[in-house]
Amino acid sequence: MRRGVRVVAGFTLVFVGLLLIVLPGPGLVTIAAGLALLSRDVPFARRWLDVVRRRIPEGADGEIAAWVLYGSVGLAVLSVGSTVTWLVSR
Numbered sequence: 001m002r003r004g005v006r007v008v009a010g011f012t013l014v015f016v017g018l019l020l021i022v023l024p025g026p027g028l029v030t031i032a033a034g035l036a037l038l039s040r041d042v043p044f045a046r047r048w049l050d051v052v053r054r055r056i057p058e059g060a061d062g063e064i065a066a067w068v069l070y071g072s073v074g075l076a077v078l079s080v081g082s083t084v085t086w087l088v089s090r
Contacts, residue, residue: 010037026072033073
């Protein structure tokens with residue numbers, strides 16, 4: 001059950017991240033979060049995560065700030081959840 005939830009959430013975040021590359025938003029960070037979820041269960045996700053992480057801008061210490069990562073993922077999940085709730089309630 002947990003594996004299924006991780007896979008669905010990971011693919012959802014990757015899809016939303018792809019949309020956010022075109023639309024305004026943190027696309028690469030959202031894709032990285034989705035691939036991080038998928039990397040535990042899907043073999044190709046670890047390789048793609050390394051590619052995406054190389055393209056994300058880094059701070060002075062060489063890492064993404066935790067608040068940027070958590071904030072981006074939180075906003076992406078909130079926006080997807082809001083959209084699903086709105087579509088279901090119509």
